[in-house]
Amino acid sequence: MAFWWPILVIVFAFAICRFLLMLIPPNVPSIDVDVSDVLDYGSQTKEESYIYIPRRGKAVQLDRVQCYEPATMKYLGFFPALTTDEVKEHVAHARKAQKVWAKSSFKQRRQFLRILLKYIVEHQELICEMSSRDTGKTMVDASLGEIMTTCEKITWLLAEGERWLKPEYRCSGRSMLHKKSKVEFHPLGVIGAIVSWNYPFHNIFNPMLAAVFSGNGIVIKVSEHASWSGCFYFRIIQAALAAVGAPENLVHVITGFAETGEALVSSVDKIIFVGSPGVGKMIMRTAAETLIPVTLELGGKDAFIVCDDVDVPHVAQIAVRAALQSSGQNCAGAERFYVHRDVYSSFVAQVVKIVKSVCVGPPHAGRYDMGAICMQGHAERLQNLVNDALDKGAEIVGRGSFGNLGEDAVDQFFPPTVIVNADHSMKLMQEEAFGPIMPIMKFSSDEEAIMLANDSNYGLGCAVFSGSQHRAREIASKIDCGVAAINDFASNYMCQSLPFGGVKHSGFGRFAGIEGLRACCLVKSVVEDRWWPYIKTKIPKPIQKTALSFRSHLLRHCMA
Incomplete structure (x- = not known):
């Protein structure tokens, strides 16, 4: 007991200190996000707001994404439907920014997450109102599906994200005892995400958080049914990136229809898609041209x-x-x-x-x-x-x-x-x-x-x-x-430590959790000498008579 008592005291003291440190918030700056053009809901007169009647069939306007409130059909505005060349330009800017961000420290990335978390908690009513107006859901549904899930993802990344992106050492096996084996996780480059409209805030932040924390840039095409809120949420991301000194063009949110999405798939290093099985198959066909990895979440029953x-x-x-x-x-x-x-x-x-x-x-x-x-x-x-x-x-x-x-x-x-x-x-x-x-x-x-x-x-x-x-x-x-x-x-x-995704027509690949975070990475296997330069691998010459007996002895050793 005399031996264990000091150890228990030290462990208990360490645990208390860790707990106290958790109670002391880090120095997290506040960010300002322009909301002047989205908070006029109650001040609009009947003459200033009008009802939007969507066009159908051949009359559909394809150069603009028209936005309206589903619950009232009140018009909210429009955003451009980007062309192929415009999408490629966005990806090129993100690629340039990513090369700088890939060298960023985890300390800087965690500060980015803390700034976002602080803003979300302090402005959750605004975020929910935007989602509610753009998709028709109640404020309670928005709070559950937008705020709670996103905050959980951020807190998990803050607590465990760096751990799962650091090199992971593996067993080298008996025949390679003199070697060290590890798996490294490097950024892929620029990730593309085509997301659905049902949870516009979380569906943008979910892939963005994993991509940026793992050192990538990301270009997100928001749904044509939730572009109004999506473009506002992008302002939050821009403000947080600026607050930590991140490259300005690291994250992009783009708007458009099928042409915009197809151009994105053909320009990035990985694509994440949330939507229907039919569109998911089209994305796979396009992704096959450049052989990029694909994560598909295609709904369920x-x-x-x-x-x-x-x-x-x-x-x-x-x-x-x-x-x-x-x-x-x-x-x-x-x-x-x-x-x-x-x-x-x-x-x-x-x-x-x-x-x-x-x-x-x-x-x-x-x-x-x-x-x-x-x-x-x-x-x-x-x-x-x-x-x-x-x-x-x-x-x-x-x-x-x-x-x-x-x-x-x-x-x-x-x-x-x-x-x-x-x-x-x-x-x-x-x-x-x-x-x-x-x-x-x-x-x-x-x-x-x-x-x-x-x-x-x-x-x-x-x-x-x-x-x-x-x-x-x-x-x-x-x-x-x-x-x-x-x-x-x-x-x-x-x-949020668990992966999310399905099988069959629900798609494949995973986002969220360790698997989703590492899916944003180039997974690289690395082997090096454990006691370099004292012990090295020596390969016997083929003409030596001892080579055959050496191989036989080695094989018996490996099978033992």
């Missing part, structure tokens, strides 16, 4: 499995959140509900009760539970999926209500809908809906639940609920997907 030993009222609450978060426009949202027949009736009754209490309306009003559908015409597609299910024997047993929508944006809303008697012959159970619809099926055994969950072209995530964690883990382990939550929904994404 996630299964939500409810076993017969659950607390039904508790799980029903989670189920409704899983289906209705951000009006169901969530790539990791629950889209297929499989419920054990013994609790099926009580589960449906609980879910219907909750859904009927949900009121839908413009998010800026602050009194509605669910907001708008972002994309023009998507509500019509959702209704077509419901109609197909009804034609094949399904039944609507519950719907939410509408608040005061306003006559100009009625088509931008869809009521939360609970459907029973669903089966896999229905498009609703096969195609990604991306809307607030809950189709529910019965199952009789764990094996049947697994079979139903795997009967899908998608494989992003799943959620399994059971009173026995062992049982839930066993079911989840047999589902073909990249993300699994046990007795919870989408909690994985809040654990």
Whole structure:
């Protein structure tokens, strides 16, 4: 005990000091971001703001990205749709800046993250309001999906990012004992990201944080459905880069349509894409021309499995959140509900009760539970999926209500809908809906639940609920997907040390976590002499008679 006591005291003192240091914030400067042109929402008169009517078919304007609020159809402005040459110019500027940034210290990179974190925490209401106006989601949904996830990513990078980018030493094997083996992680250069509109703030910051922290430049093409907020969020990044003395052109946000995205893919050193399987395949074809690595996150049709030993009222609450978060426009949202027949009736009754209490309306009003559908015409597609299910024997047993929508944006809303008697012959159970619809099926055994969950072209995530964690883990382990939550929904994404991505038509590659961070790197294997110059590798000459016996002895040694 006399030996261990001083060691324990030293360890305890070290832990206390570390804890106290954590309580002392580093010197983090504040940044100023111009918001003068985005905070006029309440001051606009009826004459100053007008309703935007999107063009359709051949009349679509392709030289400008028009922006409007989905919940009100009020016009927000426009941004240029960049040409191929303009995109290449952005990439060239980022490439020049990256060569400087690649030499930056981790201390400088961490300060960049701290400045961003400070601004996000202090201005989270503004960030959420921008997301809400541009996509139609409620402020609560924006806070969960934009602020919390991004702050978690930053704090994880601050705590562990440098550790996972430092050289990692590996075993050299018995025949190479005199060698040191390691893996080095170098910046790739300029990373391109084409991101979706459903979480405009996080979808920009997610690839940007990993790329910049690992020493890369990045050019991000924001969705044409969320360009207004995306270009504002870019100002935050620019201000933070300037505050740490980073190269001005290290990060770019560009706007446009298909031509802009195609030009980006053909110009960068890696592409990250968040979107649909159809566009993902097009990106792969373009990326094949230059043989650059690709990370694809292509959505999902996630299964939500409810076993017969659950607390039904508790799980029903989670189920409704899983289906209705951000009006169901969530790539990791629950889209297929499989419920054990013994609790099926009580589960449906609980879910219907909750859904009927949900009121839908413009998010800026602050009194509605669910907001708008972002994309023009998507509500019509959702209704077509419901109609197909009804034609094949399904039944609507519950719907939410509408608040005061306003006559100009009625088509931008869809009521939360609970459907029973669903089966896999229905498009609703096969195609990604991306809307607030809950189709529910019965199952009789764990094996049947697994079979139903795997009967899908998608494989992003799943959620399994059971009173026995062992049982839930066993079911989840047999589902073909990249993300699994046990007795919870989408909690994985809040654990930013974990990779995120799927299989099958949900894509491949990972972002977030160690795997996502290192995916932004050139992974280089390095071998050197351990005791140079005293011990070196010596290769016997082929003409020596001893060479054959040397090789035989070496082989026996390696196989021993």
